[in-house]
Amino acid sequence: MPFSHHPPGPRAGTARWARALGSAAAGLCVAASVLFTAPTAHAAPQAPPAQPTEAAAESDCRPDGLYRTPGVDVPYCDVYDADGRERLPNGLDRRVIGYFTSWRNGSNGQPSYLVDDIPWDRISHINYAFGHVDGDNRLSVGPDGPDNPATGMTWDRPGLEPDPEFPYGGHFNQLNKFKKDHPGVRTLVAVGGWAETGGYFDPNGERVDSGGFYSMTTTSTGVNHAGIETFADSAVEFVREYGFDGLDIDYEYATSNDGAGSPDDYWISDQRRGLLWEGYEELMRVLREKLDAASAEDGTYYQLTAAVPSSGWLLRGQEVHQVVRYLDFVNMMTYDLHGTWNHFVGHNGALYDSGLDPELSDVYGAYNGIGYLNADWAHHYFRGAMQAGRINLGLPFYTRGWKDVEGGENGLWGTAALPDQNQCQPGTGVTVPCGDGADGIDNLWHDSDPVTGGAIAAGANPIWHVLNLENGVVGDYTDDYGVTDGLEGTYTRHWDETTRNEWWWNPTTDTFLSGDADRATSAKADYVAETGLGGVMIWEMAGDYSYDEAAGQYEMGDTLITGLHERLSDAGPYGAAKAETAAPAQVLDVDVDFGGFALGDNNYPITPDVTITNNSSGDIPGGSTITFDYGTSAPGNMSDQSGMGLTHVQVGHDRGDNVGGLDGDFHRVELTVPSWQSIPAGGSLDFTLSYRLPIAQPSNFRIGIGGTEYAITYDHPREGTLVDAPDPGDGGGGGDPADCDAPAWTTGTAYTQGDTVTHGGAAYRAKWWTRDEPGTTGEWGAWEHLGAC
Template identity: 55%
Template sequence: MLSPTRTRATLLSAGAAVAALLAGALSPGVAQAAPAAPVAPPTTPHESCRPDGLYKTPGVDVPYCSVYDTEGREKMGADHQRRIIGYFANWRTGKDGRPAYLASDIPWDKITHINYAFAAVDSANRITVGTDGPNNPNTGITFPGVPGAEMDPSLAYKGHFNQLTKFKKQHPDVKTLISVGGWSDTGGYNDDNGNRVNSGGFYSMTTNADGSVNQAGINTFADSAVAFIKKYGFNGVDVDYEYPTTMKDAGNPLDWQLANGRRAGLVKSYSVLMKTLREKLDRAGAADGKHYLLTVAAPSSGYLLRGMETFQVQQYLDYVNIMSYDLHGTWNEHVGPQASLFDDGKDSELAGANVYSTAQYGGIGYLNTDWAYHYFRGSMPSGRINVGLPYYSRGWKNVQGGTDGLWGKAASTTCPAGQNLTKCGDGAVGIDNIWHETDTAGKEAPAGFNPMWHAKNLEKGIVGDYVTKFGLPADTKLTGTYVRKYDSTLVAPWLWNAQKKVFISTEDEQSIATKADYVVDKGIGGTMIWELAGDYRWNAAKGQYEPGDTLTNLMYQKYKTATPYGNKKTNIALPAEAVKVDVELGQFALGDSNYPISPKMKITNNTTKPLPGGTEFQFDYATSAPGNAKDQSGFGATVIRSDHTGNNNIGGLKGDFHRVSLKLPAWQSVAPGASVELDFVYYSPTSTPSNWTVAFGGKTYSLAGDLARGVTIVEPTDGSGPGGPGGTCTNPAWAVTGEYPANTTVSHKSRNYKAKWWTKGDEPGASQWGAWQDLGAC
């Protein structure tokens, strides 16, 4: 997401919140042709460094070891056990009279990655940062007289890009990624004069007007992105596409007219985009001897994720950055923390949608960081996930009810122009909104949007000397007292001004320290920050807070001696041999119609052996959904283990997975190359199920589609070869003239069968619908 006014048209109103509980899809792997013989893992040293679950471009020796160690963990420097990813915003140049935040202000020794915000998709489907020239902040601007901001004369470009390259030479462990999109630039871009061009951006680049995949547009963009990062020295691409979801009116309201007509095709085309980028980056990396990163900023909202099926693109990503903020804001009247770590069972928005009282959904509150983390943990190792932290506030005025404003309401019917809302929250303004954006009519957009350094000054009763730079009078005075409040269950601080009825959701040392401890304890890869310019330090000479690195340094101190992050998708031991039996979930209903979540689960046998009746599948799905998934097709899907139980998630989900078992019906076999479908149902969003096993012929295998490290892809045995598992052919041979009562056992063509009912003349194995149950090889 990422960009000042994240009013994000997730629009989690009470009505939309019900929908938010109902999403997901499950689909590990795409069907692949079966090999003629067992295939061992590649012997190249680079394969030993591939992260668990990361897709590898076929036929390419991807140089993973340039970025990862032999355990598949990212190499970031001896004092960086976890990622600290900071977004750097290109518009804070100081040229507009407001405080600058330049590359020289970045705490380079404390962070591991910089995401540069933002590039866009132009009208020709290419990546763009505008036309080169002296006023271009990315490639042309200079900062004469600013210590530390001198240009590197050896580079062919100036601007922020010059500065990033210069400082990377001094800090070679820090990686930079170009972030494309964001709230403002997903569906268009601003031209060199600052005028918006409604080009369609990601929406039209990936998806044609009829909903089909725009492969030509995707190829053009991916080729331009590869050339771009090579030209400017970036280490990868970060896709901030907001949002490829089927939920109507999601994302920037300026994009709705074009995006809504393409909703049915967005998820598929998003997957094609990410696969194409992954493969082109892999090929470029192999040629250049370095692995290029591909990451995304992913939503944390259950509403948005409900329309993204099971986030199948996770397999193409080095890691995912969860935008675990903007969970409450002035797009509706509900007043609460924008980035709480946990649920407290009292969220007024969720309560209004009967989330807590509906047993079917397990009473699970989903507007919190812990829920979002567990959603992605269902399909990714914890180390390939980073949780997002806001270095900015959101706030309301005229708050009614609640406890010191918490879970109160602040309704307004005067919404910012261009948001296409008929009802919104009463956002804080003026001194409580200094980082404000303007609406499409050029007026201040009320949102309580402030850097943390300004929020700290409000808390201490200080009017900083910078307020005139944000359009406020020099004699500005504070009204009332901003009292810091903190809820330890939510892990959320806020400022409450009882006189003004102003509630400002914040972050500070206590909340960030607790979240950093959570990251370490869960084995999470690290944290992502929007944005670095919001951090603070105390300026004793001026007696005020200013931009600094207090919160970032706190995380650095927490992480530098932490244990290595989690590098496995599974929490259990899985077989070392994998077969090409593929599973995908599809045919999801679109938007608000996907209730309950009931896709088709398609099992495809890409081995050379049949899957007999009784073949058992097991898999894990995330505890972001309650442990009550089922099938409606007679496959007996049963949750056999739950890491989280209970009718809520107050204080956090207790574990990562529910494990499901289902079996092919006794009469149902799946021939090589054939598929079978079942109706699967679950009740809250969850990402792609993983950690699959399949058991038949007396042996259990993993599935190749999980992309696990260290497995060998084999052809399964059916017991007919030497030493193979199975029964013995001591049962009487089937005879075409024989009469067989129910439960009679026979042997035929090296397999045992049992009669389901009285039969004569029906050949065993001739039909999956026939009278005989396949008992396996003998």
């Protein structure tokens, strides 16, 4: 099947990198009543954020589509305004989220990036990387002690004196200390990451292969409910104890694709890959409900977010993304789109597809020319299931690169295979050659080989180092990173107008390095502003730069974040509605579920079984229509395999390729409930869809009954009145009101398809030839119940 095998490598600076750098770590049940209330006008963000007025009910502030925990009065207005938009600090209209890592703490002689280096007055959120799942399925950052950077370490630097109010030291003490002066900035603890998804690092920096997220969420036969409950309870305790505003789950990856994630975890991830997504969904549901309960108890809202894949290869193994209902927002990891896990030379974080990516040569032919290794494609994948304002675009403040590149234009779209393929890193070089990574001075933020302890060549560098290379400067910090070789040749920066990405090329060494400096970051900020996205996420803040005139070199700084703040403070409100058209005023209690997915490697075409369950006390009659949207991440050629006459009423992107971006957000389709069948109260309807590229899920459902459209609770709409499906006998349904004037059923009479009768105070329509008594044959029998008379 024509999917590129594209397992992303480690994100620069994950806990595995920490070891290399010497760190110690490295339901909704309401009777027919007003369920959702209309919003008031958008209030401008404040710093610190203004509190809501007493007149605003908490439900008014809930974001469109966000799951509402049954029976809990969640204080949404603590964080969201009456339009369901997050109230942001520092004058920002959009989020600027920065990852702050534990291991750049100065303990290993390398340049540190500490809490006082964070540009607190220009960001909205800080994600602390990383916590992990310990051997007891609890959230942990390791044992307390003076060497623990999270809770014990101290720094002899003015301004970083421990705050005695907090009974712990380390970064957590400093984060809470600085939050006193910047109360609008929210801090979340990120859990997992590339290296600590399937295990964790002990105090000696040795990795413990505990199974991590994999074993916490699954057993060998199903979902590990006990492990999930334990973890979720500990997570609530953790955020309370250490003053965090929520959790960011960085599970890399709950996908059914073979060979995804860290090779260190294949022993369990591949074995359980048919169970991982179900476990992930249950984890997110339980976390959402427990955080909501804690929010209600504490009177402060706790956020739940996730770092999510952006590659179509990984997302194909994540079925439909039904976890988004539980998340305040997603942080798309729109980087690591190319790297030395294979020999194809391309951009680390392309904004758009160019149609020229050799890694996608088979993909283009199979999917109408659509390429899926770019941020715009990933945005439209998630946009199919959630509003733009709950999607953040990931920015790489680091590079990836190759040496000895052959072909391409200044290296771009060339190839660079490792000469000795027997030396490929584990998990690479299996289906295509592994890449020949840039090394030495072109690999400052290198990962370490778990076998040899040497540097893994990957062209990984902070942006400030690449700018020094561009200027021909060997920074005075190189020895601190164990880099002893000098410069060879010159580095020239290039710009790809189609993908909106920049790279550096050294023709002497045929070295290619790709990452986001000023021009790419600016282009992506414009994209966020123009598309209504919620903001940006930065991996990681320590890759940002400033220029030291005295030293004549670039160093860690805040230039890129400053530019982001300037642009995203003038971007206007983000998109707060899931659908392009307003939801109907009436809402039916109807749920939708998806199943029957093949494992990722065989999931082509993608053919999920769809079950629509009518939890209303009224029937949805035959002839009713079911309309839904799906994202333009897939071509507009979805079909159904159940004879329900699926037709496209809107095609959001129909020009074929997505060079320079997809044209629209949604395709819209309509199906018709067979005339001989209903979806009775408490019953369900099953059908099978077929599409090729992944979609986050069908959403924005509308059910049309007798000329009236209804939204459904599955979409968790903000507004509307919950009603039962209309009684056809009252003239509100898809049947003829005259059905109640139909003749009474008589014993022994033969009825054929379409005949209507009354019996026992109700009207019925025959689905086929029958002499059976109406009301005795069940929902799958010969008589369709049309409603009471």
